[in-house]
Amino acid sequence: MKQMKKIINSPQDVVPEMVDGLVRSYPEYLERIPDTEAVVRSDKASMKGKVGIVSGGGSGHEPAHAGFVGKGMLSAAVCGQVFTSPTPDQIYKAIQAVDQGKGVFLVIKNYSGDVMNFEMAKDMADVDGIKVKSIIVDDDIAVENSLYTQGKRGVAGTVIMHKLVGAAADQGASLDELEELAKNALPHISTLAVALSAATVPEVGKPGFELADDEIEYGVGIHSEPGYRREKIKTSKKLVGELITKLDEQQHLDPEKQYAVLVNGMGATPLMEQYIFSHDVLDKLAEKKIKPAFMKVGNYMTSIDMAGISLTIFELTDKKWLEYLNYSVETVGW
Amino acid sequence: MKQMKKIINSPQDVVPEMVDGLVRSYPEYLERIPDTEAVVRSDKASMKGKVGIVSGGGSGHEPAHAGFVGKGMLSAAVCGQVFTSPTPDQIYKAIQAVDQGKGVFLVIKNYSGDVMNFEMAKDMADVDGIKVKSIIVDDDIAVENSLYTQGKRGVAGTVIMHKLVGAAADQGASLDELEELAKNALPHISTLAVALSAATVPEVGKPGFELADDEIEYGVGIHSEPGYRREKIKTSKKLVGELITKLDEQQHLDPEKQYAVLVNGMGATPLMEQYIFSHDVLDKLAEKKIKPAFMKVGNYMTSIDMAGISLTIFELTDKKWLEYLNYSVETVGW
């Protein structure tokens, strides 16, 4: 087992130091909410009269979520311990910090921890009379959906959701309108990943799982949750083939329809590989006579130092959605 | 020796497929110059009546250089083979593609190959009557400067140079003015890196050098050029301490002066670590009573999948320079 080799101080201080580094590096965008690991826009005027958008989750997914705080996107983000949901008191403080009397919309990834902690924060805000609505993002199609389990996980598609509700809120959408937008868009967002290596949580000190030097795993989650199949490593073309076949089963890709595509590096995968992968994605889609109306490639929802990549396909059934994706923002990460 | 594990097809196809993936993912910014591995702005109107800015170099530094092509920054970038300078014919085509009669300014990194190939391209453009001037960036203070050698290497500071001349050109600066700006700024840009692992060139298949599991190396170049010292891995604070001490010797950091700071991930270093490192940089500078006037953290001038980080400090002796850094751009990578 390889030893952990990271540019950190003490594993316990990873989150506070990281949040501090981010906020102080970008004072033009970001401010820390006092006594929390939560980050809020420093441009307060940009939030005036608008519904606040709060997201967050465990840390280790940088630039998600704090990197998406800024005019046109999130109002605040709450940073939990590494791979651990933030606590309700912190989420609650973020809700208070962004509420302008128009209510606050929460973007939550579908993990038991996140859902419960955000719900408790919502309960606290209720007592305050702050109107709070939310969407639980569950775009990872690696996991079967089922009423009897936790259901699908929230992964890179969450960033698409941030962008949509962020843009709509900036344009003055009401809390109810945001909820409707989020609910309508959600089923059209699907993501699937392939991992070349697992992430190492600093406090754990070793990778979440082991893959042989020539092995990859399809369907791995952003916290090293196990995927659906291990194989010998394949060419980029073949990896893309597998992911698109699965995404197609879900989405029924159709040349008559419009799509947005997000290619997302998991943290240790260089852009070189991401662009090659994108080349193969575009080729594969072109075979199906599809040319994305919107595309983005880079590190958006990472898994610390995991090597791997995820592919998100978002069917644009409403033409407003493309506008929201293209809407200009002022953030560190988008 | 670990086997190479990358999301690629054939090692020979890495550059053309990567360039293709990048350009097709971002048609709103980028276009490929026919029959080349060079990338030009798709927004041609943004170049009208202005001096063209061309950069480039070996591939493997993504998003550099093609990711910095766009309004307000580069006009075109030429992508060589991995870690190999592009050829003069391609550079020449890029010069032709961006010339608007106002001349073309080249940003070159100080490697024999780059310098010679760009110079040959300049000779070709001379024959055409295209006025060409250039700057050779050599910001890596790990290497001693000397008249009798190649001198210092060009590394992450090159991106700062792109930003400065790009913004100035967009504001209508002449070729001579750009040359003056570049010459004035260059001596104030210093960079130093620390590596946790070496890059693996796909056609080579193994890392450029080996570091033990608990070893780091100071002063490594962006092509795995050897650094000046190996040590057991230290805390982020101590790594920062070493880099800032060396940069201080060069720049004589002074609380009365203004600085811009670029923290640059080498490709496989997660943002989590980059933000922690930034936290320590800001603390260390604060000890010296310095608060950067501009700061940026992320992957800008990478070394394929190297784990490591570089720190660039740029003394802002001219107040226009801060304006140029903050000038808004439309690129994939800035």
Added chain:
Amino acid sequence: MAKEEAEMLTVELTKKWMELFYDEIDKNKAYLSELDTPIGDGDHGNNMKRGVTGVKEGLAKLKEPDLKATLQAIAMALISKVGGASGPLYGTAFLEMAKKCNETQKPEELFTVALEGIKKRGGAKEGDKTMVDVWAPIVKTFSDGSFSKEEIKKAVESTKDMEARKGRASYLGERSIGHLDPGAMSSGYLFETFIDAGGTK
């Protein structure tokens, strides 16, 4: 199996209980995270350790508290320090106990409302391979007087053969079988230290 009646919950008992719980979590931090590795994300020990440290600090700050304030402080510490899935669940459990404790101090009645809170918060049922699979059978042992370390161990062990349907372990489906549930284990410690603190006559 000794048939013993449970003590009424008091401030002293609760404090003693939390001290012992702290020690037990501290001792087994690595083990809990280890249990959380094959079927979770390997942080349950760290999460709980942050929680019990918060509880210790929270209780130290209270001056002459009543039972309600004590239970509330425990709840708030767990809620604000643990995070993850287990934080809101343990937090809710103690919050429900705090709400109820002016009415009754009988452990079985307090644990009953705690369990209801956990079920409501997390939506898990018995057999889903979660801490509920310790809480539910243990609450029942109070009525027939079989509350004991043996029963606690049995309940914890019972999660081994279950297939997870809630929490992170549920992503594994069948592959979750054969592993103890980490939250069940930490709940086991909670009840065991209740006994050690003198929670039974």
Added chain:
Amino acid sequence: MAKEEAEMLTVELTKKWMELFYDEIDKNKAYLSELDTPIGDGDHGNNMKRGVTGVKEGLAKLKEPDLKATLQAIAMALISKVGGASGPLYGTAFLEMAKKCNETQKPEELFTVALEGIKKRGGAKEGDKTMVDVWAPIVKTFSDGSFSKEEIKKAVESTKDMEARKGRASYLGERSIGHLDPGAMSSGYLFETFIDAGGTK
């Protein structure tokens, strides 16, 4: 050491020479990259292979070329395919030969202008541990008639003990001592295959 006079450069000789140079580079591609690893970036073999492949393709496209067109095609192929430091240097060498070849076809005179081109382009002097350390002594061997494989080998070997002052190897300073220079090696192949192609009577 045979004292032989050099043949005049012709289209046929040049073509044969380039065929043999292709084979030699092809055979030693991995070795050249290996030489480039400790003191460079490990790509010299790949760079040269792209170059000679380009030369082969470029020459195949020419219909009944004269010597100038032949040398020019070689130069353009090297310039546009090799990249890195060696591309412009080899390209310049053949470009200078193309410029001069209507005036003289004597190898020593053509190699002399080629060497001047290399020196001008790269700024390296003898002793800087570059290909110049093969080109410079070899050009001299023509005047005393000592041009031979032995002299080529000697020149290549001479780079081993030098400290690099140009190119990537210069970043190593003293640590570059003890390694052959890859560009010197490939230049050695160039001159050896010139002999094999019949470049000496």
